[in-house]
Amino acid sequence: MRVIVIGGGIVGAGAAYHLTRCGVSTTLVDRADRGQATAAGAGVIFPWPFPGMAAEVRDFRLKAAAHYPALMAELADDGQDPTGYEVVGGISVSTDDAAADGDREALLRLAAQPGYEGIGEVTRLERGGPARRFPVLREDYSGVMVAGMARLNGRQARAALLHAAEERALRRRRGDAELIGDGTRVIGVRVGAEELRADAVVVAAGAWSAELLRPFGVELPVHPVRGQILHLAMPGRGTADWPIVRVGDRGHYMVTFAPNRVVVGATREPEAGFDHRVTGGGLHHVLSEALETAPGLAEATVVETRVGFRPAGRDGLQLLGGIESLPGVVVATGLGAEGLTYGPYQGMVAAELAMGNASETDLTPFRPDRAAAV
The missing domain is CATH 3.50.50.60 (FAD/NAD(P)-binding domain)
Structure with a gap:
């Protein structure tokens, strides 16, 4: 065939x-x-x-x-190494403790169902706990950590x-x-x-x-949805073992890669067509969200902005x-x-x-x- x-x-x-x-x-x-x-x-x-x-x-x-x-x-x-896949865990962060408690209960119910075993351990993190695992985060965040989340290059x-x-x-x-x-x-x-x-x-x-x-x-x-995604580097900091972070009420995320890369994003632009430009508005949106969530990124080096056209039904x-x-x-x-x-x-x-x-x-x-x- x-x-x-x-x-x-x-x-x-x-x-x-x-x-x-x-x-x-x-x-x-x-x-x-x-x-x-x-x-x-x-x-x-x-x-x-x-x-x-x-x-x-x-x-x-x-x-x-x-x-x-x-x-x-x-x-x-x-014999393929690396595969780009690593289970590092992920944290949903919030300043609303009641929301974090609700997230924990919902995730625990999911993890107990057949087929959801890969979620792994679900841990409630008190205020300051997320920042101890992702050191550039705001100290006033609490959150819920899911052990089974993974990142993919x-x-x-x-x-x-x-x-x-x-x-x-x-x-x-x-x-x-x-x-x-x-x-x-x-x-x-x-x-x-x-x-x-x-x-x-x-x-x-x-x-x-x-x-x-x-x-x-x-x-x-199907149509393209442009996403602008910002890559930062943290000189002198190792980020390889940092978990994924998602800001629960805003849909913003951060994911790290070795040796010191922090990726933040992203825009969602369904009207952009196949326009491959990095725009001032897009970059401002992504960077503003990142610094609001993780003020410790203010001294990070801007490495690149990647643009991808996501195929959306x-x-x-x-x-x-x-x-x-x-x-x-x-x-x-x-x-x-x-x-x-x-x-x-x-x-x-x-x-x-x-x-x-x-x-x-x-x-x-x-x-x-x-x-x-x-």
């Missing part, structure tokens, strides 16, 4: 890895656009679903949560997946991909002057996925599955800001579908052509 994967982000890399592990002849095509979400993302991994989600969404996310440690173990067995994880796939004969092409059809189905991809035939094509091109299907009269309900749900009017294609995109969290599992599911296998979860809410079906 031959499968082509379009897109070299975390979803496409996950699909290619799974396909090659199953012995499928696989080619990955990527044009390396500026603003790929995987390269820009901050990598805060908390995959467990909260109450109130639809049953299909909950099931998908629980299976994705179980997939992460299994996938990382497979990559380690394949998206660039390292993608590289590990692709290197492991290449060792199983993955072929890679760089260029602009165009789907080829025979009037009834998709039969391959054109890259420049080269035509590549395949039994199935996985479209995992992130926010650019819609343009690939448009020539066939298919409008994917127009109804808030991802796009995953085949298209009834266009056999031969599997679409896997639309995870928005949660691409690094659910992308590896979404890639694996897309690979299974491309091989003609049924999904272990009900994908009906995620149908890429669901807008046309309404």
